[in-house]
Amino acid sequence: MSGSGNVGVHVDHNIQEDPEKLAEFQQKIDDGMLIEVDDWMPEAYRTGMLKMAEHHANSEIIGALPEGEWITRAPSLRRKLALTAKVQDEVGHGQMLYRVSQDLGKTRDNMLRDLITGKTKYHNVFNYPAPTWGDIAMIQWLIDGAAILNQGTLADGAFGPYVRTMKRINMEEAFHFKSGEDMVLTLMGGTMKQREMGQEAFDRWWYPSLMFFGPRDKPNAEQLPPMRWRMKTVTNDGLRQRFINRFAPAALALGLKIHVVEKDEHGMVTSKKPDENLRLNEETGNWEFTEPDWEEFFRVIRGHGPCNKQRLALRRLSYEQGHWVRNAILHGSKNLPPAA
Amino acid sequence: MQSIPDNLKPPFTDLLLAIADDKLMLGHRNSDWTGLGPILEEDIAFSSLAQDEIAHASAFYELAGELLGTSSDELAFGRTPEEYRCAAIVEVPDDFDWASAICRQFFCDEYDMLRLKRMTISNYTPLANLAGRILAEEQVHIEHSEEWVVRLGRGTHEARQRMQKAIDRLAPIALWLFEPFDGLKSLIDAGLYPGSDFDMYDTWTTRIQDILEKAELTMHVEIGEPDDKGGRRGVHTEHFEPLLNDMCEVYRIEPGVAW
Ligand SMILES: [Fe+2]
Ligand SMILES: [Fe+2]
Numbered sequence: 001m002s003g004s005g006n007v008g009v010h011v012d013h014n015i016q017e018d019p020e021k022l023a024e025f026q027q028k029i030d031d032g033m034l035i036e037v038d039d040w041m042p043e044a045y046r047t048g049m050l051k052m053a054e055h056h057a058n059s060e061i062i063g064a065l066p067e068g069e070w071i072t073r074a075p076s077l078r079r080k081l082a083l084t085a086k087v088q089d090e091v092g093h094g095q096m097l098y099r100v101s102q103d104l105g106k107t108r109d110n111m112l113r114d115l116i117t118g119k120t121k122y123h124n125v126f127n128y129p130a131p132t133w134g135d136i137a138m139i140q141w142l143i144d145g146a147a148i149l150n151q152g153t154l155a156d157g158a159f160g161p162y163v164r165t166m167k168r169i170n171m172e173e174a175f176h177f178k179s180g181e182d183m184v185l186t187l188m189g190g191t192m193k194q195r196e197m198g199q200e201a202f203d204r205w206w207y208p209s210l211m212f213f214g215p216r217d218k219p220n221a222e223q224l225p226p227m228r229w230r231m232k233t234v235t236n237d238g239l240r241q242r243f244i245n246r247f248a249p250a251a252l253a254l255g256l257k258i259h260v261v262e263k264d265e266h267g268m269v270t271s272k273k274p275d276e277n278l279r280l281n282e283e284t285g286n287w288e289f290t291e292p293d294w295e296e297f298f299r300v301i302r303g304h305g306p307c308n309k310q311r312l313a314l315r316r317l318s319y320e321q322g323h324w325v326r327n328a329i330l331h332g333s334k335n336l337p338p339a340a
Numbered sequence: 341m342q343s344i345p346d347n348l349k350p351p352f353t354d355l356l357l358a359i360a361d362d363k364l365m366l367g368h369r370n371s372d373w374t375g376l377g378p379i380l381e382e383d384i385a386f387s388s389l390a391q392d393e394i395a396h397a398s399a400f401y402e403l404a405g406e407l408l409g410t411s412s413d414e415l416a417f418g419r420t421p422e423e424y425r426c427a428a429i430v431e432v433p434d435d436f437d438w439a440s441a442i443c444r445q446f447f448c449d450e451y452d453m454l455r456l457k458r459m460t461i462s463n464y465t466p467l468a469n470l471a472g473r474i475l476a477e478e479q480v481h482i483e484h485s486e487e488w489v490v491r492l493g494r495g496t497h498e499a500r501q502r503m504q505k506a507i508d509r510l511a512p513i514a515l516w517l518f519e520p521f522d523g524l525k526s527l528i529d530a531g532l533y534p535g536s537d538f539d540m541y542d543t544w545t546t547r548i549q550d551i552l553e554k555a556e557l558t559m560h561v562e563i564g565e566p567d568d569k570g571g572r573r574g575v576h577t578e579h580f581e582p583l584l585n586d587m588c589e590v591y592r593i594e595p596g597v598a599w
Contacts (some may be wrong), residue, residue: 061375068376072587073586073587074590075590075593076591077364077394077397078597079599081391081394081395084374084387084394085391088384088388091374091377091380092384098380108380133599183599185599186598187599190597191594192592194597304384317376317436318376318377324499324502325438328499329379329495330494332491332495332499335524
């Protein structure tokens with residue numbers, strides 16, 4: 001799941017790019033052509049794309065953790081298999097995206113190390129807790145649903161290797177979304193306890209999924225490098241609106257109620273009330289809604305979310321536990337004969 | 341449905357449950373590595389192995405369920421601990437140690453291959469067919485585990501030490517895979533599960549010793565008549581109940597409903 005597109009591009013004005021080449025580059029992008037690794041590109045584009053692909057890769061493998069914790073508890077053989085396969089897909093996405101990043105000049109080990117030391121980031125949404133099976137259903141429905149929307153537009157981007165990876169990933173995300181939808185349907189069509197579990201999980205995940213697309217846009221977002229260079233193709237607010245237009249009516253149709261919530265430091269809902277701003281504006285065709293708590297968003301990004309520490313600690317543990325294995329493969333003293 | 345004489349039904353369903361339970365618990369333990377494997381590529385490969393085991397388990401539960409008049413999910417999630425027939429080796433945790441995980445998989449894969457081969461010549465056609473279908477996938481598992489055993493055994497000094505430690509700890513536990521259960525002989529005589537457990541044990545140890553030799557590792561075990569009952573007869577290690585409680589946590593909130 002995931003998909004970044006919100007990683008800032010830092011244009012270093014000390015680097016003097018050849019204006020002719022820069023114009024040619026821009027023309028290629030405006031003509032809808034793809035940029036390949038070996039093509040000329042401005043330094044800010046290369047570092048920006050690397051940052052974006054790396055952030056996305058990080059998000060895939062950190063995103064595997066909250067759901068991974070529920071594989072052992074999945075309540076039927078079919079769900080157990082599907083969830084294992086789903087989390088496996090996410091790891092696969094991570095692997096593909098690390099490869100895109102590697103081609104832009106950073107080794108995988110450096111990326112994994114930067115991730116666990118906190119030097120690089122991953123998607124904010126994975127810093128929220130998944131305390132019940134209902135959360136697993138909601139993550140697969142809302143967050144994978146959000147990821148499809150986002151990644152669908154990233155697949156319209158200009159950087160060839162990233163665009164091709166997005167296309168491949170999106171086919172798998174569609175499966176995740178389908179199975180998430182099926183899980184939510186089953187819960188909401190189930191017993192009283194199951195429906196409560198579904199609603200409570202929805203209350204925990206609705207706002208994180210709105211924040212998924214990143215903060216409010218700057219007024220000139222479309223003129224800034226990320227969009228001018230088609231690193232991303234739709235604004236954050238534009239994506240958020242598309243998401244709500246699709247998911248607000250879908251949630252209501254399932255019998256879910258959309259609440260504005262307050263949460264404690266563990267990400268658990270302490271109070272909720274119906275979102276009074278929620279309504280379909282017949283004129284614009286858009287659903288109106290209460291904005292997320294953006295202060296919370298930035299607090300979580302700065303590392304103070306409910307699960308930041310836990311996620312990084314588990315990732316670090318995995319990295320450290322695997323150290324001797326990677327060493328054995330790299331530095332095994334004897335050649336390996338065929339085992340058979 | 342091909343019919344099984346009433347007196348052979350209990351041991352025969354025990355046999356089906358033994359393989360299904362082994363595979364489910366092994367897959368369950370292995371699936372826990374998904375997202376946490378030592379290398380991304382292996383994370384993905386090991387997760388596929390886990391999924392195969394769970395899918396195989398599911399198919400064997402279905403066979404057993406037809407005879408017992410129940411569903412696969414009820415068999416997988418809805419029994420009391422003493423009703424499970426898995427062996428101790430799939431119950432022990434790996435404590436997030438890759439050497440233990442590989443070693444456990446290795447012992448189980450080698451055993452499963454031999455067990456499945458016997459099942460392919462069962463005169464109960466549904467079992468013979470299922471075993472035949474699964475055999476090819478098990479072959480892939482075996483190659484995978486054997487490669488890892490050799491790779492780690494012949495890797496660094498640390499890797500060899502860790503592997504040796506895992507073998508020393510797990511080999512005696514693995515022998516419980518061979519625990520005979522009530523009525524086993526009658527299944528053999530009736531052609532439902534042809535072959536001999538003794539031959540199977542010999543083949544198993546020989547193959548394992550061969551691979552360990554390549555890996556410059558050793559195993560010292562001797563099988564005897566077990567004094568106590570083990571998993572095949574419903575007596576489980578202390579690790580089993582916590583495993584089951586974890587696995588059934590959600591299922592038990594509302595048993596029997598769709599999730
Ligand atoms: Fe993904
Ligand atoms: Fe996904």
